[in-house]
Each structure stands twice: as C-alpha cells, then as structure tokens.
Amino acid sequence: MPARSLTAALGAACSAFALLVAAPGSAFAATGQFRYTYTTTDGYEAVGFLNNPPSGQCINLQGSASEPGSFSRAPKNRTDATATVFLDADCEGDTYYILPPGTGASERLLLRSVVFS
Template sequence: MRLRHALTAVLGAALLLTAIPGSAAAASGQFRYSYVTVDGDEASGFLNNPPSDRCINLHGVGQDNPQPGHSPKNRTDTWATVFTGTNCQGDSFRLRPLTGGASERLKVRSVVFG
C-alpha cells in the first residue's frame, strides 16, 4: 500500500511541475541602436540576450533625453517590436530576427522581444 501512495504522490508532483510555466526565456543575441546624448555626442546602445515578453526602456533615450534613439538592429533570434515612446507606448514597428533593421528615420525609446 505504501508503494502505491508514494507512486501516486510522485506522479501528482510531476503533473504539477509540468503545469507550472517556466521562467521567461531570453532572446539570444544582441539588439543595437544609435542615439545622440544630451551633450550632443553620437552614441550606441545595445542589449545582450534581452528577456522576452518584457518591455525594456532603452538606455540614453528616456524621458530625460529629448532625442529618441534611431537605426535599431535586431540581431537576436526573436522578433523585436520597437516603440516611439517609453514603456512600449506610441507607434510601433516589428524587426525580424537576426537581420531586422531600420534606418535613422525610425525613432525608438523602448522595445519588447517575443
């Protein structure tokens, strides 16, 4: 009898573990963008292996910098959606995995992968 109860407990635990979603996956690769600093200098920003399904405000182009970023390049293995505003608001544009990119005409302040 004890063996049967132990087996039932193990099978129940295994079912619970498969029902619990895993941690958020990360996109593999690098996302790059260019921007002008508040001092007027050209700079590059990048995200290495960014988390998926989470909005990321891009460094250097937040609300304290009047100039947005530009020329995004998606070199990750996941679709990237860039936004004109912070907190993934405003107009958006999708960049394909590995080769997606846009010119300096595309202005960006945040991105989400997935």
C-alpha cells in the first residue's frame, strides 16, 4: 500500500474515533424516565425520577441510600434500557431485581440503587 494511501486511511480512522468520543452523552444513556416512590425526612410520600439516566453507572436513589433503614419502592422503568435495581446502596449486594423496559414493580419491591444497561 503506498504511503499516501496509508496516511489517508490512518487519518480517516482517527477522525472516526474522534467523532465517536465526541458524541453527546445521550448515546450512552437510557432514553425515557425511571420513577420510584420514597418517604421524605418529613414523613411525606414523594415521587423521584431519573430522566434519561446514564447507562452503566450506579445511581443511589434520593431519600433511600443516605437514610439508614429507609428504602425507595414501586419502581417504574419507562426507559428503553433494562434497569437492575438493588436493595443495597452503590448497586452492591446479592439482592437485586431486573426490570425490562416499560415494566414496573409493586410497592413491596424495596430498592436503594439502580443501574441501566
């Protein structure tokens, strides 16, 4: 292969890689909304939500991970990605539940953290 063709091919490959790296974050995010219920520190019921959550990143849910003995519940996965919800904070522990896109769970399912595929 002539040096000029090799240089052009290498340049094109580098440009394609740079474009991939510079792509907006939404390419690596679940599209849609994830909702859940939690109890505020004042004892009120509240609805938390994550809009277009990042994929592959553990998210500790509001009102649950920081409060000992407190859990979120009733998750609704209205995203286009699979959500794996964990009973423990930081997506740790052996107790987890998988919610395919467009599904939800009852008030009985307790959770503290979630990660999206």
